[in-house]
Amino acid sequence: MKRPIAFLLALFGLTALGAKSAQAQTAPANRLRNLFAVQFQLAWQEPLPDPVKLIEIGPVLDAKKQSLVLLVGGKDRSDAKRKLLVTHWDGFRFATDASTDFLGNALDALLVGHFRTPPQSDTGKAPPATHQIVTTEGVYEWTGRALARLFEAPSDLKLAILLDKSPDQLMTGIGDKTVVYEVGEKDAHPASDKVPADGSGYVRYGVGTQDYPGSDTVTIAPGVRYVQSYWSPQRRWVIGLIAGQPANLPDLPNATTGDRLTVYVPKQESRDKTFWATGRDDWEEAWRSSPLPGRVLDVRVGDPKNEGKPGILVLLAENEDRDRRLYFFTAAPQGGIGNTK
Numbered sequence: 001m002k003r004p005i006a007f008l009l010a011l012f013g014l015t016a017l018g019a020k021s022a023q024a025q026t027a028p029a030n031r032l033r034n035l036f037a038v039q040f041q042l043a044w045q046e047p048l049p050d051p052v053k054l055i056e057i058g059p060v061l062d063a064k065k066q067s068l069v070l071l072v073g074g075k076d077r078s079d080a081k082r083k084l085l086v087t088h089w090d091g092f093r094f095a096t097d098a099s100t101d102f103l104g105n106a107l108d109a110l111l112v113g114h115f116r117t118p119p120q121s122d123t124g125k126a127p128p129a130t131h132q133i134v135t136t137e138g139v140y141e142w143t144g145r146a147l148a149r150l151f152e153a154p155s156d157l158k159l160a161i162l163l164d165k166s167p168d169q170l171m172t173g174i175g176d177k178t179v180v181y182e183v184g185e186k187d188a189h190p191a192s193d194k195v196p197a198d199g200s201g202y203v204r205y206g207v208g209t210q211d212y213p214g215s216d217t218v219t220i221a222p223g224v225r226y227v228q229s230y231w232s233p234q235r236r237w238v239i240g241l242i243a244g245q246p247a248n249l250p251d252l253p254n255a256t257t258g259d260r261l262t263v264y265v266p267k268q269e270s271r272d273k274t275f276w277a278t279g280r281d282d283w284e285e286a287w288r289s290s291p292l293p294g295r296v297l298d299v300r301v302g303d304p305k306n307e308g309k310p311g312i313l314v315l316l317a318e319n320e321d322r323d324r325r326l327y328f329f330t331a332a333p334q335g336g337i338g339n340t341k
Helices: 005-011 021-026 027-035
Strands: 039-048 052-062 067-071 079-088 094-103 111-112 132-135 139-141 147-152 157-163 170-171 180-182 188-190 200-206 219-221 225-232 236-244 259-266 283-288 295-301 311-318 323-332
Touching: 005 225, 021 180, 039 283, 052 111, 052 132, 052 188, 052 311, 067 111, 094 147, 094 311, 111 157, 132 157, 132 311, 180 219, 180 236, 200 225, 219 236, 225 295, 236 295
Parallel strands: none
Antiparallel strands: 039 323, 052 067, 067 079, 079 094, 111 132, 132 139, 139 147, 157 170, 157 200, 170 180, 180 188, 219 225, 225 236, 236 259, 259 283, 295 311, 311 323
């Protein structure tokens, strides 16, 4: 089932905003009255020993605990070798619980979701899997002992459509080539249901800041690139990235460093709208970070250390792309540190 990416973006307000609208969104009086207004502060940062390309957070091994999933890239851009790591915070580092190797693509994807309910075994018991991991190469599931590759993933994967009352879906392509997939028992195939126009749920972006044909059109406002979204009864965020200075990397001519995060929330008068029902005039900018000390590779929302509340996890490449580091931002009290506007 095909759905233009522009249609999906318009559903949740990610079409480019005009200059007049963007200025209205940041009015301080509006932010003070907004129940979803939010400020962020840096909670922690952690170095990573591997050249991680993408990150994801979700209950892969245990329904009650979040895992941090890492997609490790090759030694250089021509190296297709990938390693998938499922980790947990042990008090000192993110320790590996499971791993698997596969061959990736120039444009990799990484998504975690409840894409399927595992079938019952001959004993009448379902496997212990909670959520599945989907990469560009395959759909993976925890068996209780190891990560099992179930079958191929749809090609050109970009998004997950997270739904509360039915299995999550996957979306591939861009423009008039987009297709929504559902994950079944034996394969991933085009979905029979339409993308919801109402009800609970939201979209999760799975390719980080990688460039691809059409990625320059996925914007929230002029100069603000969409990088992630999150929607719950208490927290409703659309996260963007404002490019900093050129990183001067020969293999990545469009790469920048010193990028800034920005978070948009529903306006007070739009607080009762679902994610799908919001449009370009329903959002206002609530917070903008200071320049980050590196090149942003990926942004996800979750609770990677299982500390009790979700925040914004940022994967940075530092030291001319030689090092990787995680930065985790949590919501601060109103008027707290972190807002540099």
